[in-house]
Amino acid sequence: MITRLEAGGPNAIAVTNGIVGDEWTLWIVELALTDGLTQYNEWLNAGPISTAVLTTRLTRLVQADVLNRESGHYRLTKRGRQMWPILLSMWAWEQKWVNDPEANLPEMRHGKCGNIFSPLLACEACDSVVAARDVRGKFGPSGGWERSIPTGVTRRRAHSGSRPTELVTQTMALIGNRWSMALLGAAFLGATRFGEFEQRMGAPPTIVADRLRTFCDIGVLVASPNPQRPNWVVYRLTEKGRAFFPVVATVIDWGHRWFHAPEGPALRLTHAGCGRTFHPRLRCSECGERLRGASVQVERSPVKACSGT
Numbered sequence: 001m002i003t004r005l006e007a008g009g010p011n012a013i014a015v016t017n018g019i020v021g022d023e024w025t026l027w028i029v030e031l032a033l034t035d036g037l038t039q040y041n042e043w044l045n046a047g048p049i050s051t052a053v054l055t056t057r058l059t060r061l062v063q064a065d066v067l068n069r070e071s072g073h074y075r076l077t078k079r080g081r082q083m084w085p086i087l088l089s090m091w092a093w094e095q096k097w098v099n100d101p102e103a104n105l106p107e108m109r110h111g112k113c114g115n116i117f118s119p120l121l122a123c124e125a126c127d128s129v130v131a132a133r134d135v136r137g138k139f140g141p142s143g144g145w146e147r148s149i150p151t152g153v154t155r156r157r158a159h160s161g162s163r164p165t166e167l168v169t170q171t172m173a174l175i176g177n178r179w180s181m182a183l184l185g186a187a188f189l190g191a192t193r194f195g196e197f198e199q200r201m202g203a204p205p206t207i208v209a210d211r212l213r214t215f216c217d218i219g220v221l222v223a224s225p226n227p228q229r230p231n232w233v234v235y236r237l238t239e240k241g242r243a244f245f246p247v248v249a250t251v252i253d254w255g256h257r258w259f260h261a262p263e264g265p266a267l268r269l270t271h272a273g274c275g276r277t278f279h280p281r282l283r284c285s286e287c288g289e290r291l292r293g294a295s296v297q298v299e300r301s302p303v304k305a306c307s308g309t
């Protein structure tokens with residue numbers, strides 16, 4: 001079981017991003033959470049996943065103690081069950097900002113008030129709804145760029161391979177590989193110039209340029225002339241980019257909760273509004289109540305349901 005990380009090794013951000021930065025891993029966790037799948041063949045029959053991919057992902061999830069394997073069943077551990085705010089935040093962002101007709105994202109209903117909702121990000125300490133600009137982040141004792149680079153997601157996915165039906169396409173463009181994740185982190189921690197991204201990502205200039213272009217194409221960053229030096233460009237997060245913050249915040253919070261580096265946390269987040277440490281909580285957009293995993297019902301459109309059910 002990976003709970004305590006090694007001193008000087010990959011930190012909570014690296015380990016967590018290695019889990020959530022993979023579409024199939026998320027899909028496996030999603031079906032365990034929403035449909036209660038526990039058996040190998042249930043996942044195999046639920047989507048276009050190959051036996052090789054399913055086997056490696058299940059093994060990794062057991063190693064990370066997200067799933068527990070016992071007498072032929074893979075059941076979510078407490079740590080696995082608590083991944084629901086991450087999935088909710090991803091779906092909500094994709095629904096609002098991407099709206100891919102192929103994606104077949106589920107709708108979320110709040111059992112308590114009965115309404116279809118989207119989650120609002122709130123501060124646990126003071127309960128107020130927060131935006132990205134209300135939260136300050138800086139590296140903690142196990143932080144730093146090198147230690148935050150995820151292990152196990154360095155390969156780029158083949159575009160020809162099969163993919164889950166519940167696509168979080170642009171989420172994966174942002175967090176589905178190490179350089180994109182590093183760039184996103186740098187942008188949220190205030191990098192705006194090419195040299196700053198290059199230095200923080202520790203990547204060759206061609207890769208930095210490529211990722212900046214992708215982020216601008218998706219509409220998460222916007223490039224504009226630097227007022228001090230007109231022939232330089234600054235890159236800033238757009239509204240769509242800042243709206244991705246709930247995903248970043250829920251991922252980091254989950255990672256910190258379950259993967260402890262001996263030196264302390266990788267990142268310290270502070271809510272500027274109340275001055276206290278920021279822990280994200282999700283609230284229902286319709287009734288305002290704090291969401292609990294058990295009160296969230298996930299509804300899928302029947303249009304693309306697999307045949308044979």
Ligand SMILES: [Zn+2]
Pocket residue numbers: 123124125126127128271273274275276
């Ligand atoms: Zn607060």
Ligand SMILES: [Zn+2]
Pocket residue numbers: 110112113114115117284285286287288289
């Ligand atoms: Zn509600």
